Amino acid sequence: MRKILIVVCVSILCLSGGCCFLSSNCVSSSGLDRDFERFISLRKKLSEERNERRIKNIEFAIAEYYFKINDFVDARLAFEDYKKNRLADLHILLANCYLYKIAQTAGQAQITEDLKKEIFNKQFVLLFDRYKSIKYKSLLGSQYEILYFVDKIDVFLNGDVFVQIVP
Amino acid sequence: MSRLSLRDCARFLLPFGLCFLVVAPVYPLTSFLSRIILNQVNVSAGKTLQVSGLIFSRPGKMILQEVFLEFPENRIFLADRGFVYYALSDLWKGDLVIRKAVMKNGHIDRWKKEIVQNIQQSLIAKQGIHQKRDEKVFDVPEYQNICFQNFAVKLPDLPGSKDAGILLLDFCLTASNSYGKCQGQVRYRGPIAEKSFAQKIFIQGVNFLADVEFLSGDLLINHADFSYKQFVFRGTGMIRDLAYQPNISIKFHSDPVRLDQMANLKQLSPQGGEISLTGELIGNLERIDFQSELSMPSVELNIDKDLLKLDNLTGRFRYQLPGNTLVVEQLSGIVDDETQFNLRGNVINIFSPRLDLRCDIFQRPDKRERSRKAKLILAAFFKGRWGKDGFLGQVDIVHDYSKDKQYRCRMKDLLFFPGRSSKSWDVKTHGVFFEELKREEKSSKVVQGFEFKTADLKFHTKGKTTWLDDFSMPGYGGVVLAKGAINFRNGLSRYFLQLNFENLDLKNVKLFDPLTCDISGIVSGSIEIKNQDVSVLRGTIAAQNFSLKNFAPLDKVSEFIGIDSLREVQGKNVIIDFELTDQKTLISRLDLDGDHVQLRSRFDVDQRPWLDGVVALSLPRASLEQSKIFKTLLSIARERDQLLDFVVHVSGFSTSLRTELIESNFRDKLKEQIGVKVQRYIEQKVNQAVEGP
Numbered sequence: 001m002r003k004i005l006i007v008v009c010v011s012i013l014c015l016s017g018g019c020c021f022l023s024s025n026c027v028s029s030s031g032l033d034r035d036f037e038r039f040i041s042l043r044k045k046l047s048e049e050r051n052e053r054r055i056k057n058i059e060f061a062i063a064e065y066y067f068k069i070n071d072f073v074d075a076r077l078a079f080e081d082y083k084k085n086r087l088a089d090l091h092i093l094l095a096n097c098y099l100y101k102i103a104q105t106a107g108q109a110q111i112t113e114d115l116k117k118e119i120f121n122k123q124f125v126l127l128f129d130r131y132k133s134i135k136y137k138s139l140l141g142s143q144y145e146i147l148y149f150v151d152k153i154d155v156f157l158n159g160d161v162f163v164q165i166v167p
Numbered sequence: 168m169s170r171l172s173l174r175d176c177a178r179f180l181l182p183f184g185l186c187f188l189v190v191a192p193v194y195p196l197t198s199f200l201s202r203i204i205l206n207q208v209n210v211s212a213g214k215t216l217q218v219s220g221l222i223f224s225r226p227g228k229m230i231l232q233e234v235f236l237e238f239p240e241n242r243i244f245l246a247d248r249g250f251v252y253y254a255l256s257d258l259w260k261g262d263l264v265i266r267k268a269v270m271k272n273g274h275i276d277r278w279k280k281e282i283v284q285n286i287q288q289s290l291i292a293k294q295g296i297h298q299k300r301d302e303k304v305f306d307v308p309e310y311q312n313i314c315f316q317n318f319a320v321k322l323p324d325l326p327g328s329k330d331a332g333i334l335l336l337d338f339c340l341t342a343s344n345s346y347g348k349c350q351g352q353v354r355y356r357g358p359i360a361e362k363s364f365a366q367k368i369f370i371q372g373v374n375f376l377a378d379v380e381f382l383s384g385d386l387l388i389n390h391a392d393f394s395y396k397q398f399v400f401r402g403t404g405m406i407r408d409l410a411y412q413p414n415i416s417i418k419f420h421s422d423p424v425r426l427d428q429m430a431n432l433k434q435l436s437p438q439g440g441e442i443s444l445t446g447e448l449i450g451n452l453e454r455i456d457f458q459s460e461l462s463m464p465s466v467e468l469n470i471d472k473d474l475l476k477l478d479n480l481t482g483r484f485r486y487q488l489p490g491n492t493l494v495v496e497q498l499s500g501i502v503d504d505e506t507q508f509n510l511r512g513n514v515i516n517i518f519s520p521r522l523d524l525r526c527d528i529f530q531r532p533d534k535r536e537r538s539r540k541a542k543l544i545l546a547a548f549f550k551g552r553w554g555k556d557g558f559l560g561q562v563d564i565v566h567d568y569s570k571d572k573q574y575r576c577r578m579k580d581l582l583f584f585p586g587r588s589s590k591s592w593d594v595k596t597h598g599v600f601f602e603e604l605k606r607e608e609k610s611s612k613v614v615q616g617f618e619f620k621t622a623d624l625k626f627h628t629k630g631k632t633t634w635l636d637d638f639s640m641p642g643y644g645g646v647v648l649a650k651g652a653i654n655f656r657n658g659l660s661r662y663f664l665q666l667n668f669e670n671l672d673l674k675n676v677k678l679f680d681p682l683t684c685d686i687s688g689i690v691s692g693s694i695e696i697k698n699q700d701v702s703v704l705r706g707t708i709a710a711q712n713f714s715l716k717n718f719a720p721l722d723k724v725s726e727f728i729g730i731d732s733l734r735e736v737q738g739k740n741v742i743i744d745f746e747l748t749d750q751k752t753l754i755s756r757l758d759l760d761g762d763h764v765q766l767r768s769r770f771d772v773d774q775r776p777w778l779d780g781v782v783a784l785s786l787p788r789a790s791l792e793q794s795k796i797f798k799t800l801l802s803i804a805r806e807r808d809q810l811l812d813f814v815v816h817v818s819g820f821s822t823s824l825r826t827e828l829i830e831s832n833f834r835d836k837l838k839e840q841i842g843v844k845v846q847r848y849i850e851q852k853v854n855q856a857v858e859g860p
Contacts, residue, residue: 117775123823125853128838128846130827150825151779151818167777167818 039065060091061139072102097155101163226255333357349377384408397428417448426466440466457486473630476503491516505531507541520553543567557584573604591627615677631655645670664696688713705746713741729794736761763790776821784813804836
């Protein structure tokens with residue numbers, strides 16, 4: 001009887017692990033709860049915050065949360081609003097990467113082409129390396145690493161490839 | 168002589184004697200009568216009608232000599248002879264009823280500004296058009312009528328032409344109270360244009376029939392038909408104040424004419440094609456406007472076994488009598504479903520045409536995209552004279568390359584004339600200008616231009632193919648030669664043009680995107696333009712003893728190194744191999760051997776425009792040492808080589824290029840000597856200069 005219970009428990013664990021592996025947006029229920037709590041507290045803070053830099057980070061985290069819970073409609077609106085209020089910087093590039101991924105998933109070819117023009121609108125020179133790397137940790141705790149190549153941009157999220165954009 | 172024989176003789180002479188006794192008083196009688204009638208006519212008519220002689224030629228017929236008829240405002244009518252037919256039965260009743268009158272060799276004069284003159288019968292006889300005279304006498308017995316034969320109207324002289332055009336009319340006027348009917352034929356003999364282009368033509372068999380009514384000075388045209396060969400025009404309208412200030416307003420339409428019934432189009436074997444015309448004739452005798460609209464739904468023509476389809480041919484024209492100006496408001500059609508043309512402008516004095524025309528050629532969108540607008544490919548402007556020797560004038564051809572860029576070829580003093588064989592033509596031009604124009608809001612600005620003094624072109628056509636047999640255009644110490652062909656088949660234009668230019672000594676020539684630069688030197692090369700399934704422009708340009716400036720890659724290098732001397736490069740050779748398609752521009756080779764720089768590169772640009780390429784640069788150490796930073800870096804790297812090589816990968820949208828240094832011994836040596844922080848610092852400084860991330 002004990003053996004049967006052990007086999008059933010192992011099978012359940014394997015199945016749940018497999019499901020999580022197959023799902024690219026797999027977040028444990030405890031992780032989602034934690035993000036939700038952060039999201040609520042960030043929304044409260046947003047109305048009170050006066051520091052421009054912190055506001056920028058909060059707004060980005062809120063939009064990021066919508067994407068995380070697969071609310072692509074609100075995520076797109078949030079990232080588009082975010083872009084309107086900000087000057088070009090790293091957050092704008094990340095927002096464009098999110099919008100690109102949403103448009104790509106929805107099969108909106110024209111929007112992806114327009115976003116590419118925005119994403120590749122900066123000129124730079126690489127003298128010593130093949131790429132330039134920039135890292136960023138969001139208020140939801142996500143670790144981003146952006147690799148700038150001359151002919152592509154790779155974005156990693158928590159060590160995994162989030163999006164690769166080629167012209 | 169015996170009594171018997173005398174009696175026989177008397178019997179023989181008796182009829183003659185009786186005849187003499189009867190006839191002898193007739194001549195004085197008729198002569199007397201005619202004088203009485205003549206005097207009566209002249210006296211009763213006063214200045215209105217005068218006849219110099221009247222002869223009773225036979226019972227029922229009178230001959231009037233030198234008939235003079237005067238209309239208001241001294242307008243006159245003259246006729247050499249008039250024949251008046253009357254019925255003897257009416258005479259017995261005491262009435263002179265004219266059944267028919269025929270006026271011969273008449274003319275009218277002082278009829279407003281028209282110059283109308285008599286043409287002598289001898290002249291008409293020489294021209295051989297009197298032979299059918301008798302057939303043209305119309306007999307409309309139910310009304311009194313007057314007929315005119317060989318009524319000649321001399322048209323106003325054409326400037327420079329010896330002969331004037333003559334309208335010869337055979338017509339009958341039938342009148343009954345206010346109602347009138349006019350029926351007859353018109354012939355025309357004379358030139359259709361002045362000296363250089365004039366060719367005498369003879370048109371006969373223009374029939375006309377008109378039912379008219381006079382209403383208090385106005386002529387109401389109930390119905391008027393004109394026909395010439397298979398062309399029939401039907402009209403209705405009014406001429407107001409006919410006697411004093413005639414004001415014409417006639418609307419007309421033509422019966423549809425099938426092109427396959429037209430003799431001069433038989434060799435084209437037209438299939439389908441019904442052409443019809445509607446229009447209006449308005450104005451007075453001094454200024455007549457002739458407005459018309461033409462339409463033809465569809466026709467297929469066979470030109471040397473090639474099928475040419477012409478659809479939706481429509482036109483709007485206006486002809487103005489003063490100046491003989493034909494205003495082409497619009498003449499458009501679709502050729503082979505794909506190409507659309509639109510012609511508009513003026514033809515001043517159509518008898519000796521001075522053209523001022525514009526012809527737009529459009530490429531129609533694909534069948535699946537018919538909702539889109541047609542794209543303008545070429546606009547051609549013609550200004551000049553069309554004469555016997557061909558066209559002489561100025562031709563501009565403008566090609567819209569992009570929204571803000573145009574190319575224009577202007578040919579001054581262009582003479583276009585038929586060649587030695589049929590369907591071949593020669594073009595000679597004095598003054599050819601090739602210009603690149605930048606479009607601005609209201610006008611275009613010339614960015615650069617090339618001027619050649621002469622150009623000779625020979626070409627011939629067969630079916631829908633035009634062969635450019637020979638083209639030569641000397642200038643700039645060299646020559647430009649070309650050969651090619653253009654063919655329209657299955658709705659697509661396929662063309663091939665081989666252009667060679669040798670030893671052109673050019674100054675500050677601006678090359679095209681993405682090779683935007685100013686180049687001077689002795690330029691040679693060849694360009695091949697081909698359009699079969701896709702359009703391709705490929706070629707090679709080589710320049711010797713060149714000077715190059717405003718070339719973005721060199722400007723970038725110059726900015727990066729901090730040496731201004733690289734902005735303008737002089738050297739022995741530059742060679743560019745390129746291929747342009749609708750999708751992509753490929754510079755497969757750009758080799759430049761300058762005095763201070765050597766460059767080998769290859770890159771392509773797509774429509775967006777995204778550029779991707781590799782550039783290999785060789786710079787002398789001495790050049791790099793002109794920059795303080797590089798002098799320091801070279802000493803840090805302990806670089807001793809006199810020539811430093813760099814291989815760079817360039818990628819990005821043309822306005823925001825990203826550069827990666829792929830290979831450089833100098834970079835590798837430097838990397839060994841400095842730490843990562845210093846590397847970052849150097850890179851940061853460079854990127855600050857180019858606004859990096």
